[in-house]
Amino acid sequence: MREDEVISVLLAAAQPVAGAGVLRGPGDDAAALRPPAGQDLAWTVDDHAEDVHFRAAWGWKAVGRKAAGAALSDLAASGASPVGALLALTLPAGFGRGDLVELGRGFGQKLAEAGCPLVGGNVTRGPRVQLSTSLLGAIPRGGGLWRDGAEAGAALFVSGPLGLARAGLLWLEAGGDRDDPALQPALRALLDPAPRFELGLALRDHSCAVLDLSDGLARDLPRLARACGCAADVELARVPAPTPALAERVGEAPSALAWVGGEDYELLVAGPPALEGLGLTRIGQLSAGAPGEVRGASGEAGYDPFADAPSGSGAPTHE
Structure with a gap:
């Protein structure tokens, strides 16, 4: 053509x-x-x-x-x-x-x-x-949502489950069946992300900081905390994650999928506790400390497109 x-x-x-x-x-x-x-x-x-x-x-x-x-x-x-x-x-x-x-x-x-x-x-x-x-x-005019819109004491929330897209990626990269019913939530998250427009419009009525989780909580939470000039205390057990059964199918713990996984495109929000009424899940809070420091979690750092891919793979990856 x-x-x-x-x-x-x-x-x-x-x-x-x-x-x-x-x-x-x-x-x-x-x-x-x-x-x-x-x-x-x-x-x-x-x-x-x-x-x-x-x-x-x-x-x-x-x-x-x-x-x-x-x-x-x-x-x-x-x-x-x-x-x-x-x-x-x-x-x-x-x-x-x-x-x-x-x-x-x-x-x-x-x-x-x-x-x-x-x-x-x-x-x-x-x-x-x-x-x-x-x-x-x-x-x-003057009403957008940005990463620097919160301060120490603000509660931290996510808008939905994290790690599903990573589970879908791991499944496809391992040659898994695209039609497996148990993997459909993960494959939808990976292949058909749902922008959270309704939530974004609702958040305009509140003083808060917002970031979409494209590179994983492990990498994006420090970015939001740094923009706010704060540290972040996170309770990893409260982060909504894939089910244990789904996580087992791709060989990773649910908490690891939720912490490291990228491309979920859920929203990370820092703001008043009342935001929980919008259907958000509270996972921690911003606090005084070194800007960008995250306390309460450890492990891999999330997706970085400039980091080396696993040797020989050339694959889309969040490792």
Whole structure:
């Protein structure tokens, strides 16, 4: 396929939803958007690269949904509502039309579920598939959620179970059956992350610090504590984790999955104890101490894309 055909096939598959503020969408040299009156803009970008963040064997529709969901989660964690998306897509020579349709369909469906229009992007050729998603979101002026919005004494919460995505990754990397009923919660968490927009909007009414858990609690909790100028005391036994039966299937303890696992895209929140009424699970508190120090947990440090992968694997990994 030539470039114009790739763009045409991709857009037909993605079926971009309409956006009230979109003045110019796909087809021009630049998109034009008009932000809602009285709103600030939140802007994020997220990359998904083959054999770093996903495997081709996972299926291209799943890859599209995963890439869009991960990017949307950044807006949810900022308390923003989606305004528009740009997709820069790299494809290797010979990438098939059918695969492109599935990739575009998955990406477009995930955006549509969040009410986010695809307003443009770019396609190019490279050795492996890569999706770079840039998103604009709108937040009430001065009303966003950020990592530095809490202080010592604030309670620490998470919005849902942690470690499921890591369990799904370990299962697939070991050649596990994609259709195994017991692994479906883990595979959904890995392949189809659910941005927490409703919770992000609710948190705008509270004084709190928020971060989406993309790299695992072990790595992201110190980041939030450091941004707040605090240490963190965590009660690992209170962190919601995969069931012992599921954890046993992938050969790790539930607490290890929950502490180290990344790509859950749940929200980590520091704020008043009353936030527990929003369905959050309390796991500790911010406290006086060295900024970024975490007390009460030990072990691996979570996912770092610049750390070396296990020897010879080249695999998406959170080790």
